[in-house]
Amino acid sequence: MAEELFLGIDIGGTDTKIGIVNGAGSILEKRSIKTESKDGPGQLADRVYIECQTLANCMKSSLNDIKAAGIGAPGVIDVKNGVVIFSPNLQEWKNAPVAEMFNKRLNMICALENDANVAAWGEKWAGAGKSIAAKSMVMITLGTGIGGGVIINDDIWHGRDNVAGEIGHMIIEVNGVKCGCGGFGCVEAYASATAVARRFKEAANDGMDITAEDVYNKAAKGDELAAKIMRDTGAYLGVAIVNIMHILNPDVITIGGGMSAARTFLEPSILTEINKRAYKVAGERTKVVFAELGNDSGIIGAAGWARNILETSA
Amino acid sequence: MAEELFLGIDIGGTDTKIGIVNGAGSILEKRSIKTESKDGPGQLADRVYIECQTLANCMKSSLNDIKAAGIGAPGVIDVKNGVVIFSPNLQEWKNAPVAEMFNKRLNMICALENDANVAAWGEKWAGAGKSIAAKSMVMITLGTGIGGGVIINDDIWHGRDNVAGEIGHMIIEVNGVKCGCGGFGCVEAYASATAVARRFKEAANDGMDITAEDVYNKAAKGDELAAKIMRDTGAYLGVAIVNIMHILNPDVITIGGGMSAARTFLEPSILTEINKRAYKVAGERTKVVFAELGNDSGIIGAAGWARNILETSA
Numbered sequence: 209m210a211e212e213l214f215l216g217i218d219i220g221g222t223d224t225k226i227g228i229v230n231g232a233g234s235i236l237e238k239r240s241i242k243t244e245s246k247d248g249p250g251q252l253a254d255r256v257y258i259e260c261q262t263l264a265n266c267m268k269s270s271l272n273d274i275k276a277a278g279i280g281a282p283g284v285i286d287v288k289n290g291v292v293i294f295s296p297n298l299q300e301w302k303n304a305p306v307a308e309m310f311n312k313r314l315n316m317i318c319a320l321e322n323d324a325n326v327a328a329w330g331e332k333w334a335g336a337g338k339s340i341a342a343k344s345m346v347m348i349t350l351g352t353g354i355g356g357g358v359i360i361n362d363d364i365w366h367g368r369d370n371v372a373g374e375i376g377h378m379i380i381e382v383n384g385v386k387c388g389c390g391g392f393g394c395v396e397a398y399a400s401a402t403a404v405a406r407r408f409k410e411a412a413n414d415g416m417d418i419t420a421e422d423v424y425n426k427a428a429k430g431d432e433l434a435a436k437i438m439r440d441t442g443a444y445l446g447v448a449i450v451n452i453m454h455i456l457n458p459d460v461i462t463i464g465g466g467m468s469a470a471r472t473f474l475e476p477s478i479l480t481e482i483n484k485r486a487y488k489v490a491g492e493r494t495k496v497v498f499a500e501l502g503n504d505s506g507i508i509g510a511a512g513w514a515r516n517i518l519e520t521s522a
Numbered sequence: 523m524a525e526e527l528f529l530g531i532d533i534g535g536t537d538t539k540i541g542i543v544n545g546a547g548s549i550l551e552k553r554s555i556k557t558e559s560k561d562g563p564g565q566l567a568d569r570v571y572i573e574c575q576t577l578a579n580c581m582k583s584s585l586n587d588i589k590a591a592g593i594g595a596p597g598v599i600d601v602k603n604g605v606v607i608f609s610p611n612l613q614e615w616k617n618a619p620v621a622e623m624f625n626k627r628l629n630m631i632c633a634l635e636n637d638a639n640v641a642a643w644g645e646k647w648a649g650a651g652k653s654i655a656a657k658s659m660v661m662i663t664l665g666t667g668i669g670g671g672v673i674i675n676d677d678i679w680h681g682r683d684n685v686a687g688e689i690g691h692m693i694i695e696v697n698g699v700k701c702g703c704g705g706f707g708c709v710e711a712y713a714s715a716t717a718v719a720r721r722f723k724e725a726a727n728d729g730m731d732i733t734a735e736d737v738y739n740k741a742a743k744g745d746e747l748a749a750k751i752m753r754d755t756g757a758y759l760g761v762a763i764v765n766i767m768h769i770l771n772p773d774v775i776t777i778g779g780g781m782s783a784a785r786t787f788l789e790p791s792i793l794t795e796i797n798k799r800a801y802k803v804a805g806e807r808t809k810v811v812f813a814e815l816g817n818d819s820g821i822i823g824a825a826g827w828a829r830n831i832l833e834t835s836a
Contacts, residue, residue, distance in 0.1 A: 365674065367770055367772065369801075370771075371768075371803060372770050374768040374801065375768070378765045380693060380694065382694055382758065447696050450693060454688040454689070455687070455688070455766070455770070456672070457683055457684075457685045458682060459682050486705075487688065493683050
C-alpha cells in the first residue's frame with residue numbers, strides 16, 4: 209500500500225515553506241520561496257502550486273497522490289471558512305478566502321489555520337508531545353514577538369473569535385512596560401527577542417545597539433549582565449508557564465521559536481519559578497519541554513493538521 | 523410523563539446544601555445541614571441520605587424517582603474515580619471515595635466534582651450562560667479566596683491533574699505580595715475579600731479592623747478611599763479577565779461568589795481594563811457577566827452536572 213502523503217504549507221511574512229510529509233510526520237521533500245505578500249494570495253497560490261508539482265515530481269509522485277494540504281498563515285484566521293481575516297504580516301490580505309484559492313489550484317482539501325496553531329499541532333503530533341501522546345498542550349513561540357497555540361482534547365482550541373492562544377499578551381505586571389499590542393505589562397514586553405534586546409540596552413546604558421542574539425552570545429561568553437538578562441527572561445517565562453498550569457493544567461507546555469535556542473539560560477530560571485509558584489502536583493507532572501521540530505514545525509504541523517481534518521471528518 | 527429530577531449536593535467546609543432540581547434547572551425543594559467535616563464523609567453521606575428522603579417526601583415523591591445525584595466538594599477531586607484527594611476545607615477527607623459512599627446510600631449514579639466546577643456548570647446551564655447557550659465559559663468565584671471553573675466544548679475542563687481553573691493563582695505581578703498559596707503576585711492576593719480588607723487597612727493605616735463587606739458599605743456611603751479600593755479591585759479582576767480572553771477567548775466569563783455583590787464598583791473598572799488591554803474582537807464579543815444563581819449555583823450545578831453525565835453516557 210502506498211504511503212499516505214500530505215502537503216504542509218507554512219506562509220510567513222517573508223518566506224513560504226512547502227513540504228510533502230508522510231503519515232508519521234516526516235518531511236520527504238521541502239523547499240522555500242519568497243512570499244511577496246503584496247502580490248496577494250492568488251499569486252502566491254499560483255507559485256506554491258508550481259512548487260508543489262516540482263516537489264511531487266522529485267518524489268516520482270504526483271499531486272493526485274496527496275491526500276490533503278494544510279496551510280498555516282499568520283494573523284486572525286476564520287478557520288471554519290478558510291479566510292485570512294487580518295494579518296499584521298500580510299497587510300494586503302484582508303478577508304482573503306485563502307483555503308478556496310489554494311483548493312482551486314491544488315484540487316484537494318485545503319485546511320487553513322493560524323501559523324502558531326499549526327506549529328503547536330506539529331509539536332504535539334510529531335515533536336515534543338509525541339513520546340507522551342499529549343492530548344492537551346500549550347505552545348509558546350519565542351521570537352520577535354511571543355505567540356502561542358492551545359490544544360485541548362486532541363483539537364486546536366480557537367476560542368469564540370479565533371483569537372485564543374495569544375500567550376504573549378498575558379499580563380504579568382499590572383502597571384508594566386508598554387507592549388506593541390497597545391496594552392502594557394504583557395509577557396511579550398519582557399521575554400520576546402525585542403524585549404531582551406531592550407532590557408539589555410536599558411541595563412547596559414552604553415548607547416550600543418544590540419540584538420537578542422548578541423545578548424545570548426555575550427551571556428554564553430560569560431558576560432554577567434547578559435547572563436542576568438537571559439536568566440530574568442526565563443523567570444518571566446516561568447511566570448507565564450505557571451499561569452498556564454493554573455488555568456489549564458495541560459499535559460505539556462512546549463517552548464519553541466528562534467529564541468528557544470537560548471535554552472541553557474532560560475530553562476533553569478523557568479524551573480525555579482515553577483518550583484516556587486506552581487501547585488505541587490501540576491509543577492511535578494506537567495511536562496515543560498523545548499520544541500523539537502525547529503523551523504519545520506510549520507510544515508509538519510500544517511500537513512498533520514490536514515491529516516487530522518481528514519481523519520476526524522471521515 | 524413525570525418530570526426528570528436530579529439531586530444536587532453542595533458540600534462546603536461549614537454547610538452542606540441539598541436540593542432536588544428539575545431538568546430545566548429549577549430547584550423544587552432544598553435544605554441545608556452542617557457539614558461537621560470531622561465526622562468523615564461516610565457520616566455526612568448518612569445524614570444527607572436522610573435529608574434527601576425528607577426532600578423527596580415533601581414533594582410526595584421518592585428517591586427512586588430521581589435519576590442521578592451530583593456532588594460538589596471543595597479541594598482536589600479525582601473526578602474519574604469519584605475521590606476527594608485532598609481538601610483544605612475538609613482536612614480529614616484524604617483520598618476519600620465520596621462518590622461510592624453516596625452511591626451506597628442513595629442507590630443512584632453519584633457524580634463527584636469540584637465545587638467551583640459545578641458552580642460554573644450551573645451558571646452555564648441555568649444561569650448567566652443560559653441565554654447565549656454558551657459552550658465555553660470561565661467562571662471566577664470571588665470570596666475569601668478566588669476560585670474558578672473552566673468549561674470548554676460543553677464539558678468541564680479538569681486538566682491533567684484535576685487542578686485546572688485555579689484562576690485565583692494567576693500571577694498578575696511578578697514580584698507582587700505574598701499569597702496564601704505560597705506564591706506571590708496572584709490575583710487572589712489583590713482581589714479576594716481577604717485582600718480587599720488588607721489593602722484598605724494598609725491604605726487607611728488607622729489600626730482599625732475591617733472586613734471586605736465593611737469596605738463595600740463604606741464605599742456605598744461615599745467614602746472615597748473605600749471606593750478607590752473597590753475600583754482598584756475591579757481593575758485587578760479586569761487584568762485577570764483580559765488574560766483569560768487572551769489565552770482561551772471563551773464565549774463568556776462569569777463573575778460570581780459573595781464579593782460579586784460589589785458589582786456597582788467592580789464592573790466599571792473591569793470594563794475599563796478590557797477596553798484598554800483586550801484584543802478588540804475578544805473585548806467586544808466575549809460576554810463578561812455577573813453570576814445569576816447566587817448561593818444556589820452549587821446545588822443547581824451539581825444536579826445539572828449529574829444530568830449531563832447521564833445524557834452524555836447514554
